[in-house]
Amino acid sequence: xxxxxxxxxxxxxxxxxxxxxxxxxxxxxxxxxxxxxxxxxxxxxxxxxxxxxxxxxxxxxxxxxxxxxxxxxxxxxxxxxxxxxxxxxxxxxxxxxxxxxxxxxxxxxxxxxxxxxxxxxxxxxxxxxxxxxxxxxxxxxxxxxxxxxxxxxxxxxxxxxxxxxxxxxxxxxxxxxxxxxxxxxxxxxxxxxxxxxxxxxxxxxxxxxxxxxxxxxxxxxxxxxxxxxxxxxxxxxxxxxxxxxxxxxxxxxxxxxxxxxxxxxxxxxxxxxxxxxxxxxxxxxxxxxxxxxxxxxxxxxxxxxxxxxxxxxxxxxxxxxxxxxxxxxxxxxxxxxxxxxxxxxxxxxxxxxxxxxxxxxxxxxxxxxxxxxxxxxxxxxxxxxxxxxxxxxxxxxxxxxxxxxxxxxxxxxxxxxxxxxxxxxxxxxxxxxxxxxxxxxxxxxxxxxxxxxxxxxxxxxxxxxxxxxxxxxxxxxxxxxxxxxxxxxxxxxxxxxxxxxxxxxxxxxxxxxxxxxxxxxxxxxxxxxxxxxxxxxxxxxxxxxxxxxxxxxxxxxxxxxxxxxxxxxxxxxxxxxxxxxxxxxxxxxxxxxxx
Numbered sequence: 246x247x248x249x250x251x252x253x254x255x256x257x258x259x260x261x262x263x264x265x266x267x268x269x270x271x272x273x274x275x276x277x278x279x280x281x282x283x284x285x286x287x288x289x290x291x292x293x294x295x296x297x298x299x300x301x302x303x304x305x306x307x308x309x310x311x312x313x314x315x316x317x318x319x320x321x322x323x324x325x326x327x328x329x330x331x332x333x334x335x336x337x338x339x340x341x342x343x344x345x346x347x348x349x350x351x352x353x354x355x356x357x358x359x360x361x362x363x364x365x366x367x368x369x370x371x372x373x374x375x376x377x378x379x380x381x382x383x384x385x386x387x388x389x390x391x392x393x394x395x396x397x398x399x400x401x402x403x404x405x406x407x408x409x410x411x412x413x414x415x416x417x418x419x420x421x422x423x424x425x426x427x428x429x430x431x432x433x434x435x436x437x438x439x440x441x442x443x444x445x446x447x448x449x450x451x452x453x454x455x456x457x458x459x460x461x462x463x464x465x466x467x468x469x470x471x472x473x474x475x476x477x478x479x480x481x482x483x484x485x486x487x488x489x490x491x492x493x494x495x496x497x498x499x500x501x502x503x504x505x506x507x508x509x510x511x512x513x514x515x516x517x518x519x520x521x522x523x524x525x526x527x528x529x530x531x532x533x534x535x536x537x538x539x540x541x542x543x544x545x546x547x548x549x550x551x552x553x554x555x556x557x558x559x560x561x562x563x564x565x566x567x568x569x570x571x572x573x574x575x576x577x578x579x580x581x582x583x584x585x586x587x588x589x590x591x592x593x594x595x596x597x598x599x600x601x602x603x604x605x606x607x608x609x610x611x612x613x614x615x616x617x618x619x620x621x622x623x624x625x626x627x628x629x630x631x632x633x634x635x636x637x638x639x640x641x642x643x644x645x646x647x648x649x650x651x652x653x654x655x656x657x658x659x660x661x662x663x664x665x666x667x668x669x670x671x672x673x674x675x676x677x678x679x680x681x682x683x684x685x686x687x688x689x690x691x692x693x694x695x696x697x698x699x700x701x702x703x704x705x706x707x708x709x710x711x712x713x714x715x716x717x718x719x720x721x722x723x724x725x726x727x728x729x730x731x732x733x734x735x736x737x738x739x740x741x742x743x744x745x746x747x748x749x750x751x752x753x754x755x756x757x758x759x760x761x762x763x764x765x766x767x768x769x770x771x772x773x774x775x776x777x778x779x780x781x782x783x784x785x786x787x788x789x790x791x792x793x794x795x796x797x798x799x800x801x802x803x804x805x806x807x808x809x810x811x812x813x814x815x816x817x818x819x820x821x822x823x824x825x826x827x828x829x830x831x832x833x834x835x836x837x838x839x840x
Contacts, residue, residue, distance in 0.1 A: 289532045296538040296558070303411035303516060305449060305488040307472040308333070309390070311404040312460075312484075314477040320402035321391040327353065329385055331408035332419060332514070333377040337392045338455030338484045340370045341400035348375045352388035355379050358416045363425040365455060365508035370482070372455040372508050374423070378416040381408075403475040403484035409449060414515055421448060425510035436463070436509045437498040444492035449514040454485040454499060456507025461485040464500030481505075531568075539578075546571070551588070559598075566591065571608070579618075586611070591628070606631070611648070626651075631670070646670070651690070655680060668693065673710070677702075688713070693730070708733065713750070727766075728753070748773070 290297055309325040320339070327333060333355060335348050343364065348357040357375040364371055371394075390406050412419060424438045436454055444450055454463050460476030461483030469487040476483035485499070492513075499509070530550040533540055537557040546553060551568040553560055556576040562583065566573060571588040573580055576596040583603050586593060591608040593600050596616040606613065611628040613620050617637040626633060631648040633640055636656040646653060651670040653660060656678040668675060673690040675682055679699040686706045688695065693710040695702055697717045704715060704724040713730040715722055717737040724735060724744045733750040735742050738758045747766040748755065754774045755762050761780045768775065775782050 289530075289534070291532070291534045291536075292538060293536045294538060295535065297533055297535045297540045303447075303449060303490060304409070305451070305470070305472065305490075306331075306408045306410070307486075308406045308408050310406070310473050310475055311402065312475045312477040313404075314401040314479055316398060316400050318395045318398045319391050319393045320399070320404055322389050322404055322406060324387045324389055325406070326387045327381040327385050327408055328410065329381050329383055331381045331410050332412040332415060333357075333381065333390075334407045334409060334451055334512075334514075335375040335390060335392065335404065336373075336407070336451070336453035336484065336486045337375070337402060337404045338370065338372045338453070338482060339392070339394050339399040339402045340480055340482045342371055342394040342397045343368060344371070344394055344397040346371065346373050346392050346394045349391050349393065350377075350388055351391070353382060353385050355381070355388075360417065360420050360512055361423040361425045361510045363427045363455075363508040363510045365427070365506055366457060368427065370455070372425075372453060372484075372510060374451070374453060374510055374512055376416060376419050376512070376514075380412065380415060400480060401477050401482055403455070403477065403482060405453070405473045405475065405484060405486045407451065407472060407486070407488070409451075409514060412514060412516060419514055421445070421513045421515040423510065423512045426508050435498055435502050436507070437496055438509055438511050439496040440511075440513065443495045444489075444513050446492040448492050448516050450489045450492065450497075450511060451514070452487055452489075452497070452509065452511035454503070454507060454509040456483050456503045457481050457505035458483040458503065458507075461503075461507075462501075463503055466497045466499050469497070483507075562586075582606075646673070652676070704728075707746075 308327060309322045311320060311322045313320050335357060337346065339346060345359060345362055347359065356378045358378055360374045360376050362371055362373045392402060392404050422440050422442060424440050426436065426438060438452065454461060458476065459478050459481040460474045463485040465471040465487035468491055469489045471487045473484065473486040528548045531546055531548045532552045533546065534554040535556065535558060538555065539558045540553055540555050540560045542553060542562045546566045548568045550570045551566050552572045553562065553566065554574040555578060557578060558575065559578040560573055560575045561581045562573055566586040567588050569589040571586045572592045573582060573586060574594040575598060578595065578598045580593050580595050580600045582593060585604045585607055587607045589608055590610040591606045592612040593602060593606065594614040595618060598615065598618045600613055600615050601621045602613060606626045608628045610630040611626045612632040613626060614634040615638060619638045620633055620635050620640045625647060627647045629649045631646045631650065632652040633646065634654040635658060637658055639659045640653060640655050646668055648670050650672045651668050652674045653668065654676040657680055659680045660675060660677050660682045667686050668688045670690045672692045673688050674694045675688065677697040677700060681701045682695055682697050683703045684695065684706050687709060689709045691711045693708050693712065694714045695708065697720060699718065700720045702715055702717050702722045704726055707726045707729060708715065709729045711731045713728050714734045715724065715728065717740060719739045720737065721740050722735055722737050722742045725746055727746045727749055728735065729749045731750060732752045733748050734754045735744060736756045737760065740760045742755055742757050742762045744755060745765045747769060749769045751770055752772045753768050753770040755764065757777045757780060759779045762775055762777050762782045764775065764783065765785050
């Protein structure tokens, strides 16, 4: 598959699609299936539709088989088309030939290395396993495989061709170890193979058993998957082929005894090299992008700019994204990050669906954003800019947001538990355009703000900082803990403001454009104001003073006897007509200045 990225964002702007093919010709280091890491000055992996898998899953597939009873020196399979990126493995059994066989491919530039052989029936027959010296290249064509025994013609051959996905090594370097038996048992015996060391759980074991039965008629070993059970007559000869992906053993035994004499051999393929299962994407600008489908990462994406993007579908990242700009984005679907995104800018974004981050986003800018759906944060977002934003849906966070700028925002839906832990930093903000905001822990910093355009704000813990504000355009604000700072304000354009705890600051204000303001605790500060344009203000706790400055409509103040002072321009009316002032209470001095 030829890799042509979508228009790619770089530090210098968008790189247009029309220029990518020529520009990438000398820069792409590997294709999508990739036999090694993708690296270079500019490296991109892109699929307009479908899926991109950085850790290609380890699997074994039977591609073609042959059971040929003819006499000859060359045995050729039928045509088949292999899968790009696969490693081809051949298991063959040739009767009446004792030479070491060879194998060739008719297309795709593939050659083979003979790994192991074994004989049976007094070494009159030969079993062999071959491994390809190259992975299947891009856009493979139909091909055949030929097993050759020139020098000692055979009386027939069983041939099985397998494709192994997830490999990066080839030829003899792809084989960690091999084992073979020769005339190991007599008729009716059990076949056991023993490696020199325990096989690894991350590797592939492929075994073959050849005997004088048609077909071989053997049950695969426990935990193995049978691929082929072949055979032919005159003379009778069979071949059983099976594989295992679990490892962890030194010896294994076929699941049933053989009715005839035979032999067995096996190889363990080494998947440890970078590529296939766990190969990083690195370079100055590495990117993985799928316009639709799924992106799965099980290795690092690192570089000056590292990006993973799916226009539709899901992104799953099991390893970190790091670099000056590290980003994970899904236009629709889900993003799951089990490891950090870090760098000068680290971001996770989904237009629709869900974002679930189990580890921190760190860097100069760290952000989690979804246009619709749910964001679940289980660990902190920190850095110079840390933000969690959902246009619709809900935000759930279990750990703090900390940094120079910290923000939590949902346009519609709920900030569910998002403030069960402190928000702190130079700017700390919680904002819900519609829905509910509920805080149980403080919001503090140079600027700390809670805002809901529609819905309810409930404060269960203090707001403190240089500027601490709570605002609801429509709905209800309820404060159960103090607002403290240089400027502390509670405001709702329509609805109700209820304060059950004091406002203490240089400037304290409670304001409702329509509705009612209810204060159950004192206002304390240099400038204190309570204002409602329409509705009622009720004070149920004693206050040190009430000061209203400026011109405007009638103002009503009620409270304990003391000094009530109104300063400013036009006429004021206190429970009476213009110029007549009536204050309920005792007989202390009353003072009124103005027009």
